[in-house]
Amino acid sequence: MEHGAWEYRPILHGPLFARVNSLVFGVVGATDATARLVVALTGALLPLAAWLFRTRLRDAELIALGAALACNPVLVYYSRFMRKDLPLAACMLLTLGLLVRASDTRRPRYLYASAVTLGVAFATKESVLLWMVTWLGASVLVLDRHLLRARDTDGDALGAFRSLLRRAVAGARDWWHHGVLAAAVFLSVVVYFYAPRAGPGQEIGLWRALTGDFATLPAVVGEATLGSLHKAIDYWATGSIQRHAYLPYFTDTADTVIAGASGVAALAVVGFLWDRYAGAHPRGLVAFNFYCGVAALVGYPLANNFPVPWSTVHAIVPLTVPAAVGAAVVYRWGRSRLPAREPTILSEHTPMHAVRAVLAAAVLLSAVAAGGATLTETSYQAPHESPRGDPGSDVIYYAQAPADLRTVVTDIERAAASGGSDTDVLYAGAPLAMTESRVDRPPATGAWHARMPLPWYTESLDADVASVDDPTAVGDTPPPVVITTPALESQVGAAIGAGYERETHALDDIGDRTVVVFTATTE
Template sequence: MPSADDSPARLDRVTVAVLLVAALALLVRVVALGERTVHWDEGRVGYWTLRFLATGVFEYRPVAGGPFLYVVDRAVFAALGTSDATARLVVAAVGGLAPLVALVFRGRLRGVETVLLAAVLGASPLFVYYSRFLRADVPLAVFALLAVACCYRAVDTGSKRGLYAAGLAVGLAATTSAFFVGYVACWGVAAALTFDHYRLLGEGAVARERLATAERALRARGRDVASAVGLALAVVLFFYAPRAGGGEGPGLWKPTTFPQVVDAAFAGTVAKFVGVRVVGRRHDGTHPFLPFVRDYAEVLAAVSLVVVGLAAVAFLRDRYGTREPRPIVAFHAYWAGASLFVFPVVTEVSAPWVALHTLVALAVPAAVGAGALVRLGRRAAARDDAASVAAVVVLALALTGHVGAVTASNVYASPSPENPMVHYAQPADDLNPLIEDVSVAIEGNDGTDVVFYGERFVDGYRADADRPPVNDEWGNRLPLPWYFERVGAETDGVYDAAALDERASTPPVVVADPNARSTLDSRLEGYDARTYRLALWNREVVVYVRSSA
């Protein structure tokens, strides 16, 4: 319940504070946004978005993630050009504006808790890092949290806009990632446990009456609910609909194929998802459960310990230390608890970004826990209890200092294996100088610009990899396909030195495994050769660039 001092003037101050937090959150996300070399996942999304921009052809492929980033980034590339910064701009904007979601919670949170929720969403190191990353985890987390907040608003106020906003947010969340299925599972578990929570507290009749009231409200507002569901489905249709790009087959902008488009966007999407993410994982797609849970917990402990601790305090206090427990605290705590088991199962790789999907659930109880600390300090100040005030201030400084230290040392630092937020597939070297050299080297060149040398890059490679799935040889080139496509380089591959010698002319750029230097150095005289690390460890290439260029 909101506090009694939430007067209109108070709400205005809260709004201003949240807007300030959002402005700062945007700033920390866009500063030097393009400085870090793209991760392999970013390279995949960026490359296939470029191919979508060039061909106009697109269809949902489960192995490539949801369609949200491809569709939106295509428009961004067309308007602003292509770079590492513009590729990440949409995610940075969504992550930077996430603190505004706190304003939708004002009916359930006190004023100070609302501001603190904005601060958690804006300043949590893991959120900041992956808001500067071309993956859909942050958009999914933000849209999912917004959907829950809008549902609260619709239930509490009877607002039609709340219902429609919830429908829009759910639709957007469903277009971001297959992890959306995990959110639905977590919400179901959290709702059931929250109801049981109140039943065990002896308030089962109250909980049942609330459910009955909600059911009656839904029936009375059936038209609005149906409209909200229709809005969600319309969003899903827009993003999942195939694009034909002027070619054959069904396409969103081809009215005569609309029935096929609808079938592809809904039935086709479900069939593809089940085939790849469920049936296709029965054997080689499975993984040990406990090691993934361990990695998950280690990431949360290393970079989000403050949020986890505050959320735990809020949950325990709400469950055992108050006469008027708050459903919002229980629901989000159970949501976070369920996610600790759901996402290690649904993910296919153990990666730091997966922890975001627990962190977003913990944000609300963490804000409540931090609010309790603020109220403790206020009461101590009112009693002139200097010792208690000092203790609260020291604790608050320690918590904020920890968050600041983690952000400063891990978000903007050069990638390294010691950084718990960085995944293995993050290149350890800055590739921007290389791409500048390649861009100059291929200028005015006729024919092939870049040749990949050796079976590691060539065996089974398809030069027309406009859409996934692709083979391992294409994956071994990551993230270079994004950079070479961006500068318009024409690429090819050769298996061995004989094939390279047979070419009519040597290309301006040759990429090879470092083990091939003894063979290539003598053949590529007049080239500058440099070795680059395309991962945190054990993934190097040597790139020859014609020095005359």
């Protein structure tokens, strides 16, 4: 972000944070909190998306949908991460809601807004292609259900299909110019995000093309669109990502859903079945989102390159729609069994009615209580305790930095603030050594990845960093913080001498990346 050089690399996903956080950091600085600010705001505002479906859902269902989006433990937890899954799912839900509003109100502004949100969704990560596939499949199933219903009621499925086709053609005739402009808006958003930014040794870049080198503009647009799509498909679809056993990945996904979204999953089944079989008019919106959620639960274990709990976000968000219907169904079922307020003669059925009301209340309260307990544990009480910790939760990401790494960050901050040395942090040993200017433009080196997440803190704290291949070449006056590998601990310790404390720290919760940190003692 500092040097402006960027080009799309599928393993790091889309450029959303490269573009958006560049603006955020320029205004409020780069810290742990500001890095996650965009995702946190997205998660906090996500419940408002329920209002877009107000013509398709009842009031109680809207309230339940907003509550599910606001309080689900998985969605809250991954609203605290600088990951792109929550923004992607949020943008897709917004896009769907805006398209629904465009259909319901016939106002083009909703179509243009959906083009923007869909463009931002494409800027998050390649999983947006899976969303598009599930949308297509869910649409086919909803259409099939509509035609079957027409056959059973009117005996004319073909006539219903022709009617839908005529309406589609008429809509395209009336809205084609809005469709073209919306497509242009979508394309502009994608090009803005995905267009490469020229750095040292790079020939093309968006700003260079727009400020004088106009001949390179077609190449920039081509790289931002077809070039990026080709890279994404090559890496994620035709590569070796899916060459793994399916069942362990699916089991991992199921464990996360059970731990963090069992209430949503159970109520989604209730809502889908009730709306499909007991409702007077089955709603395509409910079935559509149920199909998308189930497809994500089944499909992401195949698409993932390793088991990850955050992929369940893509299933939970669409499942909240039928879950909201299910919650409203249980509520109405229980409420209808309550005795009337006016004094009446008790019938023999009244005790059973009371039991059903209590049962309905127990179902809803247990779902709320379980979700609240999990949310409190995973997001506030023990956010670092992954399934490999004790206690742990399948909701939590297993490879984040352990909490005790904060002590190293504090030492680096103290060294950077002292100003008593030309170098604040020294990496000693070949596994961690590199030419520091090498990371002025991507991609980074293996040594830089071996240091993660410490480079984030040394950069954000403006610490002066250096490194040496020889673990004994720490100088006559070593800097305040020296970092090496456990294998080189004795050599570095002997070279540093007295006056330093040493501690071993894991760089992630898995524990397979560890460093030894030597910190100068203060008198």
